[in-house]
Amino acid sequence: MTSLYEEVSVTPVDVPVRRVTITVNGQRRAADIEPRLLLAHLLRQGFGLTGTHTGCDTTNCGACTVLFDGRPVKSCTMLAVQADGHSVETVEGLASASELHPIQEGFKEEHGLQCGYCTPGMMMAAKALLEENPDPSEDEIRWALSGNLCRCTGYQNIVKAVMWAADKMRASAG
């Protein structure tokens, strides 16, 4: 694969690219990229993982949140080249072949979305929270999701969805 940005701008053919190898949702993926490529764009355009949304593109909204070595990051605010040798988990990695992840089920059961644009970022931030804190209070959920903006729901049902997921995950773990 050549530089993704060559598709959108006229560039000399000798633009230097770097080979990166990233474990994405458990699978090793390689790409030749320009260093200025953002992680969000490599995931979406390079790897076709369009579940990671780019919302504000200014580090505010959190729609592009993915897990980087297990911690949530805004993938529009990281260079893809920085992920070389690391692991990245996107919303596509949540469901197994046969069933939804409890967080996805929770968003479905509690109607935790309307337009759905913020949802992948919300779910990845929620996953990071529940891995650290399997039994969060409502305040702790609101705190953990405070870097993710939703313009539709008023957050009520998003919080309920994460509660639902936490209950289910604790029940199946216990």
Next chain:
Amino acid sequence: MYPSRFNYESPSTIDEAIALLDAGRGEAKILAGGQSLVPMLKLRFAAPETLVDINNIPGLGYHHFDEGGALHIGALCRHEDIEKSTVIAEGQPTIAAAAPLVADPIVRTRGTFVGSVCHGDPQGDWAACMIALDGFIVAQGPNGRREIPVESFVTGPFQNVLAHNEIAIEAVVPAPRGEARGAYLKLERRVGDFATAAVAVALDMSGDMVLRAGIALTGVGGTTVNAAEAADSLTGSTLDADSVSRAAELAAAAAQPRSDHRGSASYKRHIVNTFTARALSGIASSNERAA
């Protein structure tokens, strides 16, 4: 939004990083957490020829108190590391209070303490804490290391005194003379917004007596404001009602706020007064409870 093209280097030692900065002759820039720099690259406010990513240099993510009681924060210590730190929760109340108020939880997983100070944003929370604490930055360059007080480290909005071939290697908070007490109060319209106004208070106390005081203000000037007169007025006091209200008034007088979409200048000045008084009387009343 795409950054301009740059050469990307990811050295594995500090010496290599310094050599790259040196070779860059002012056109190379350090990339640490990237939570301020990457947005600036995308907006093309910054367009360095070379980015020197220090994330692959091992051993810079630390924070610890040394035997003398000084707190050392390494160049790759993330805001989140500080927020979750038990040693800082127990030993450095000003920084512990500010940590959960920096940016938002996701930005805090990547952004670094030292990078934030270097960035020199007058709205940055850490510079106010460091000035209140008499903290300094340790810079390393081709000729070795030097210590720079944060008070004189930032020279203007987004400007610091580092030479083009120097790296800020750690931030240091000197050991308190007595017991470290402190607070950081921040008014923000919503999580992740910059401060409308914020006040950092750091006191070294012996019982109810203030031995040393530092007060610094975020978001109410072209750089972080050192409210030194307000702080000095507290030295030797016992945080009684009079000394608290005098310090609050002096802090408000030191602020140089501008009216903008976050509020009028007089409103921001009022906030500084209220927050300074609230921080100091909070410390006073927790002293009384402990006594």
